[in-house]
Amino acid sequence: MSRALVVSILLMAVIGTASGGDAPKAKPATMAEVLAKSSATDWRPLNPENTLYVELATGRVVIELAPDFAPNHVANIKVLAREKYFDGLAILRVQDNYVAQWGDPDGEKPESARKIRKAKRTLPPEFERALKPEVPFTLLPDGDVYAPEVGFSKGFPVARDTKAGKIWLTHCYGMVGAGRDNAIDSGSGTEIYVVIGHAPRHLDRNVTLFGRVVQGIDLLSALPRGTAALGFYEKPEQRVPIKAIRVAADVPSSERTSIELLRTDTPLFAELIESRRNRNEEWFHVQAGRIELGNVPLPVRPRSTVIRK
Amino acid sequence: MSRALVVSILLMAVIGTASGGDAPKAKPATMAEVLAKSSATDWRPLNPENTLYVELATGRVVIELAPDFAPNHVANIKVLAREKYFDGLAILRVQDNYVAQWGDPDGEKPESARKIRKAKRTLPPEFERALKPEVPFTLLPDGDVYAPEVGFSKGFPVARDTKAGKIWLTHCYGMVGAGRDNAIDSGSGTEIYVVIGHAPRHLDRNVTLFGRVVQGIDLLSALPRGTAALGFYEKPEQRVPIKAIRVAADVPSSERTSIELLRTDTPLFAELIESRRNRNEEWFHVQAGRIELGNVPLPVRPRSTVIRK
Numbered sequence: 001m002s003r004a005l006v007v008s009i010l011l012m013a014v015i016g017t018a019s020g021g022d023a024p025k026a027k028p029a030t031m032a033e034v035l036a037k038s039s040a041t042d043w044r045p046l047n048p049e050n051t052l053y054v055e056l057a058t059g060r061v062v063i064e065l066a067p068d069f070a071p072n073h074v075a076n077i078k079v080l081a082r083e084k085y086f087d088g089l090a091i092l093r094v095q096d097n098y099v100a101q102w103g104d105p106d107g108e109k110p111e112s113a114r115k116i117r118k119a120k121r122t123l124p125p126e127f128e129r130a131l132k133p134e135v136p137f138t139l140l141p142d143g144d145v146y147a148p149e150v151g152f153s154k155g156f157p158v159a160r161d162t163k164a165g166k167i168w169l170t171h172c173y174g175m176v177g178a179g180r181d182n183a184i185d186s187g188s189g190t191e192i193y194v195v196i197g198h199a200p201r202h203l204d205r206n207v208t209l210f211g212r213v214v215q216g217i218d219l220l221s222a223l224p225r226g227t228a229a230l231g232f233y234e235k236p237e238q239r240v241p242i243k244a245i246r247v248a249a250d251v252p253s254s255e256r257t258s259i260e261l262l263r264t265d266t267p268l269f270a271e272l273i274e275s276r277r278n279r280n281e282e283w284f285h286v287q288a289g290r291i292e293l294g295n296v297p298l299p300v301r302p303r304s305t306v307i308r309k
Numbered sequence: 310m311s312r313a314l315v316v317s318i319l320l321m322a323v324i325g326t327a328s329g330g331d332a333p334k335a336k337p338a339t340m341a342e343v344l345a346k347s348s349a350t351d352w353r354p355l356n357p358e359n360t361l362y363v364e365l366a367t368g369r370v371v372i373e374l375a376p377d378f379a380p381n382h383v384a385n386i387k388v389l390a391r392e393k394y395f396d397g398l399a400i401l402r403v404q405d406n407y408v409a410q411w412g413d414p415d416g417e418k419p420e421s422a423r424k425i426r427k428a429k430r431t432l433p434p435e436f437e438r439a440l441k442p443e444v445p446f447t448l449l450p451d452g453d454v455y456a457p458e459v460g461f462s463k464g465f466p467v468a469r470d471t472k473a474g475k476i477w478l479t480h481c482y483g484m485v486g487a488g489r490d491n492a493i494d495s496g497s498g499t500e501i502y503v504v505i506g507h508a509p510r511h512l513d514r515n516v517t518l519f520g521r522v523v524q525g526i527d528l529l530s531a532l533p534r535g536t537a538a539l540g541f542y543e544k545p546e547q548r549v550p551i552k553a554i555r556v557a558a559d560v561p562s563s564e565r566t567s568i569e570l571l572r573t574d575t576p577l578f579a580e581l582i583e584s585r586r587n588r589n590e591e592w593f594h595v596q597a598g599r600i601e602l603g604n605v606p607l608p609v610r611p612r613s614t615v616i617r618k
Contacts, residue, residue, distance in 0.1 A: 096527045097482050127594070142454050145601040173406050173507050184594050198482050198507050202588060202597040202604060218405045218534040225527040279511060285436070285493050288511040292454040295511060 031275045034268060035299060042268045043260040044155070045303060050074070051248035052081060052211065053257070056240065061194075061216035062248075062257050063176050066156055068135070069169050070126040070210035073178050077189035077210065079119040081245045085190070089114065090239035091223065095231025097197030100220040101179060102242055103190060116190070123188045125180075127205040128168035131160055135167060136265045140273065142290040146170075146201045150293045152264035156212055157293050159204065169209035172199045172294045176211040196221040199294040214300055215259055258303040272297075340584045343577060344608060351577045352569040353464075354612060359383070360557035361390060361520065362566070363411075365549065370503075370525035371557075371566050372485050375465055377444070378478050379435040379519035382487050386498035386519065388428040390554045394499070398423065399548035400532065404540025406506030409529040410488060411551055412499060425499070432497045434489075436514040437477035440469055444476060445574045449582065451599040455479075455510045459602045461573035465521055466602050468513065478518035481508045481603045485520040505530040508603040523609055524568055567612040581608075 046064055054061040067074040080086060086102070093101040106112040129135075137153050137160060144150040147159030150170065157175070160167040169175065175195045180187030187208060194213055213220070223240060226233040233239050248256050263269060276296060278287040355373055363370040376383040389395060395411070402410040415421040438444075446462050446469060453459040456468030459479065466484070469476040478484065484504045489496030496517055503522055522529070532549060535542040542548050557565050572578060585605060587596040 094531075096530055125594075143452075144454065145451050146597055146599055182592050198603040200604065201601060202585070204597070206592075206594045221405055222403075222531055222533050224531050276511070283491050283515075285434075285515045288455055288513070290455055292508075292510060294507040295509065 029271060029275050030280050031272055031297065034272045034275050035262075038262070038268055040304065042263055042266050043301070044263050045260050046214070046248065048249035048251075048256065049078075049247065052077070053244075053246045053248055053251060054086075054216075055243040055246070056219055057243065058219050059216055060257060061219050062214050062259070063211045064155065064214050064261070065211045066154070066169060066209070068154055069129055069156065069158075069167075070178075070208050072123050073126055073187075073189050073208050073210040076120050076123055077178075077192075078247050080116070080189055081247050082250065083117050083119060084244070085114060085116060085119065086242055086245035088241065088243075090241050091220070092226075092239055093193075093230060093232045094196070094220075094223045094225050096225045098195075098200060098231065099193040100196050100223060101191060101193035102240075103179065103192070105236065105239060107190070114190075119190075120188050121190065122183075122186050123178075123208075125184045125187070126208045126210070127184075128166040131162065131165045131167045137167070138264050138269060138273075140291065140293060140296070142277070142292070144293060146204060152269070152296070152298075155261055155264050155298065157296070159293075168205055170199070170293060171195055171201050171203045171209065173197070174213040174217050175209050176213060177203075177207050177209040180207055194220050212298075214261060214298075215257060259300050260303045262299040264298070272299075338580060338584050339589050340581055340606065341590075343581045343584050344571075347571070347577055349613065351572055351575050352610070353572050354569050355523070355557065357558035357560075357565065358387075358556065361386070362553075362555045362557055362560060363395075363525075364552040364555070365528055366552065367528050368525055369566060370528050371523050371568070372520045373464065373523045373570070374520045375463070375478060375518070377463055378438055378465065378467075378476075379487075379517050381432050382435055382496075382498050382517050382519040385429050385432055386487075386501075387556050389425070389498055390556050391559065392426050392428060393553070394423060394425060394428065395551055395554035397550065397552075399550050400529070401535075401548055402502075402539060402541045403505070403529070403532045403534050405534045407504075407509060407540065408502040409505050409532060410500060410502040411549075412488065412501070414545065414548060416499070423499075428499075429497050430499065431492075431495050432487075432517075434493045434496070435517045435519070436493075437475040440471065440474045440476045446476070447573050447578060447582075449600065449602060449605070451586070451601070453602060455513060461578070461605070461607075464570055464573050464607065466605070468602075477514055479508070479602060480504055480510050480512045480518065482506070483522040483526050484518050485522060486512075486516050486518040489516055503529050521607075523570060523607075524566060568609050569612040571608040573607070581606075 050065040052063040065074045089104050091102040104114045137151050139151040148161045150159045157170045157172040159170050177193050178187040178189045179191035179193050228234045277291045359374040361372040374383045398413050400411040413423045448460040457470045459468045466479045466481040468479050486502050487496040487498045488500035488502050537543045586600045
């Protein structure tokens with residue numbers, strides 16, 4: 001919480017873990033130490049077919065899609081993007097400590113609403129999916145207020161209920177969902193929201209999440225808040241235009257965002273969780289010894305320029 | 310998550326709770342219904358002696374101080390404000406999903422650092438306080454990942470440990486603390502941070518919290534994020550100047566912000582908690598039946614123009 005902390009963290013990053021087998025038991029690692037010893041296989045690239053670029057005047061928001069959890073919404077949103085449905089629409093709503101949301105400003109006027117060609121206007125909900133053995137799950141050990149168990153699956157924060165045999169994406173910071181009206185099958189991805197505040201977990205299983213912002217969240221979270229009810233912008237000129245939304249696979253390779261994400265199904269990620277349960281950076285006085293789902297970081301870094309084939 | 314939701318919530322607000330004793334069991338109330346039936350005594354004004362105004366070019370951030378939890382920090386920060394220590398300093402750091410922080414840009418250069426007259430440069434930490442019977446506590450029923458018990462006391466989110474006999478303020482959205490260096494007694498309120506993201510509860514009992522933003526948080530949370538390490542602004546011109554920080558009691562009555570806050574020690578507040586554990590607005594498909602500390606709203610409204618004496 002101070003400028004001195006900058007120095008401590010940077011120092012920590014270069015100290016690394018240098019404990020020998022017979023040396024006095026080392027303090028648990030810091031996250032910087034864990035990341036410093038990661039190998040190439042601890043990271044994964046984004047699949048361009050499952051990546052959306054939201055192009056704003058201020059830059060690009062990169063969203064990783066979650067076809068394992070919301071296959072129909074992901075497919076429909078890719079169709080919408082490929083129809084250029086979103087191009088020229090706008091961010092209509094930014095509610096503090098809650099969500100930023102975009103869609104068609106004229107969506108409720110049948111005569112002027114943006115037309116859809118092949119995509120679907122509404123879809124059945126994908127609030128949860130069957131828990132199958134092949135779905136990876138890295139359990140967090142400290143419990144959760146809302147769900148029987150929480151953890152990570154394929155890079156996404158998730159909750160599961162083994163008795164009910166269900167697993168679902170959770171409303172953590174940066175998660176992306178398909179807005180809907182009161183009918184649970186009234187969403188489809190034509191209106192999209194991103195969580196920009198404290199995890200509104202009461203929305204879990206009430207609305208279909210289909211992805212997560214992995215880069216550029218600040219282009220949404222730092223937008224002016226809307227002053228109408230629910231954070232809608234009062235005046236059309238306050239809306240933030242969306243230049244385009246593209247599937248990364250449709251963008252020339254040279255124009256893609258080259259990043260990679262830490263895998264969440266590795267021993268290294270388990271070490272990272274421990275490093276955050278027990279913070280050993282010099283600044284900390286007491287360690288929580290526990291961690292809540294929304295406080296586990298999901299590291300992203302520029303992708304190595306060496307192409308691995 | 311949709312524009313239709315605006316309508317539903319507004320409608321709910323005027324429906325009210327109209328269930329008679331013998332009528333079929335009514336659905337639990339919504340928050341709008343709970344607030345609609347609140348009486349004047351469910352609300353409390355701010356004490357001007359325990360209220361800080363942070364004056365920015367964009368408006369005023371109102372902070373309620375917590376002298377019951379951090380008496381020495383609150384006293385020192387009031388001395389600093391009255392010395393005009395903060396006037397002309399700047400917001401130096403805005404880290405996404407974490408904190409906004411202000412202080413003296415030249416604080417680490419002894420020759421040019423802002424001088425302090427009567428206030429203290431450092432203070433012993435006030436990370437927790439003794440749990441005494443006279444400290445009110447409204448318990449949340451659904452547990453917490455980090456602490457044995459959590460709830461609200463005097464309008465602030467708190468955790469307590471009855472075995473250890475301690476109670477402490479928690480790092481929820483909008484909470485305000487005194488930045489420190491590595492030594493736990495190195496803070497004093499000369500550098501102040503505000504939580505603008507998912508509650509970083511691992512900071513609890515590591516740094517002294519002394520208040521909460523009760524109005525104007527969006528003037529901080531919507532600021533551009535700093536791009537240097539820890540969200541510090543890289544260039545001096547990116548910093549956001551602080552025009553002044555004043556104790557509200559020192560501001561003429563006519564220039565004070567006239568708001569009141571929902572009390573957290575009333576039966577009505579307990580009803581509000583229930584209304585958020587079980588969301589009965591028409592939009593909700595499943596109710597969480599639970600609530601986490603960071604998701605309990607603390608309503609604020611313009612103060613009635615009728616002065617109650």
